[in-house]
Amino acid sequence: MEFSYEVEGGNFAKAGNAASGVKKVLKQLNVDPKIIKRIVVALYEGEVNVVAHAYKGNVLVDIDTNRIYIKIVDEGPGIPDIDLAMQVGYSTASAMVREMGFGAGMGLPNMKRNADIIDITSKVGEGTVVELTTKLTS
Amino acid sequence: MKVSDIIEKLNLKVTGGDEGLQNEVTGGYTSDLLSDVMGNVDEGQVWITLQTHRNVMAVASLKEVAAVIIVKDLEADENTISQSNDEGIPLLSSSMEAFELSGELYKLLNER
Ligand SMILES: Nc1ncnc2c1ncn2[C@@H]1O[C@H](COP(=O)(O)OP(=O)(O)OP(=O)(O)O)[C@@H](O)[C@H]1O
Numbered sequence: 001m002e003f004s005y006e007v008e009g010g011n012f013a014k015a016g017n018a019a020s021g022v023k024k025v026l027k028q029l030n031v032d033p034k035i036i037k038r039i040v041v042a043l044y045e046g047e048v049n050v051v052a053h054a055y056k057g058n059v060l061v062d063i064d065t066n067r068i069y070i071k072i073v074d075e076g077p078g079i080p081d082i083d084l085a086m087q088v089g090y091s092t093a094s095a096m097v098r099e100m101g102f103g104a105g106m107g108l109p110n111m112k113r114n115a116d117i118i119d120i121t122s123k124v125g126e127g128t129v130v131e132l133t134t135k136l137t138s
Numbered sequence: 139m140k141v142s143d144i145i146e147k148l149n150l151k152v153t154g155g156d157e158g159l160q161n162e163v164t165g166g167y168t169s170d171l172l173s174d175v176m177g178n179v180d181e182g183q184v185w186i187t188l189q190t191h192r193n194v195m196a197v198a199s200l201k202e203v204a205a206v207i208i209v210k211d212l213e214a215d216e217n218t219i220s221q222s223n224d225e226g227i228p229l230l231s232s233s234m235e236a237f238e239l240s241g242e243l244y245k246l247l248n249e250r
């Protein structure tokens with residue numbers, strides 16, 4: 001099963017749409033609620049990163065019986081130093097974004113903790129691709 | 139203890155999400171950083187915060203918290219309230235500040 005969502009940079013009102021859509025689908029598939037939670041936490045953080053840091057993006061979701069694969073592709077500034085960005089507390093979020101309670105520098109660490117496999121590739125000035133893979137059975 | 143018990147004992151106002159008033163409360167988490175809550179709140183906990191925008195309900199719903207309490211009588215945004223109603227997760231408000239409210243809730247949940 002494959003589907004996708006558009007993500008608009010700067011549009012916080014819509015942040016979480018992909019995560020809540022995926023949650024509904026996984027519930028229907030009777031996936032363990034604990035596993036669902038890990039998946040949606042990682043996806044939500046990825047969505048918010050596109051909204052907070054990039055211009056626009058796309059979330060591709062591919063589900064088969066064993067695993068879910070999520071690919072978040074954005075057009076944006078890219079991440080110059082991925083290792084640095086992965087550190088808890090590192091953030092370049094704007095003052096406006098911080099005021100909303102984002103920008104703690106915890107999103108990428110949350111994603112890493114909540115996905116079985118995370119792959120990030122990025123080109124400065126072009127954009128970022130985050131791939132998340134998680135097994136659906138424990 | 140249920141959300142409705144906490145409302146009565148801590149004198150909270152219900153702003154939205156009536157459907158979830160019978161949710162069972164297992165604990166609480168106090169934070170205004172959304173990723174911190176995403177990473178650390180557990181299902182069934184009450185989330186105490188000063189954030190009032192709609193993303194609060196997105197996090198609350200993905201993590202399946204029992205209720206959200208907004209402190210200091212801050213007013214929730216219109217779309218925060220409507221999402222709380224859609225999700226059936228109670229959105230509550232308190233005149234207390236986070237320190238005080240967390241202390242009161244902690245006492246309440248640990249007295250039995
Ligand atoms: N899609 C992206 N495009 C460009 N930069 C990004 C992207 N995702 C993350 N970053 C960079 O990595 C940093 C760390 O990201 P992370 O998600 O951990 O924290 P944050 O988004 O700043 O804050 P939080 O997630 O806690 O709200 C960001 O501040 C930003 O500099």
Ligand SMILES: [Mg+2]
Nearest residue numbers: 048049107108
């Ligand atoms: Mg982030």
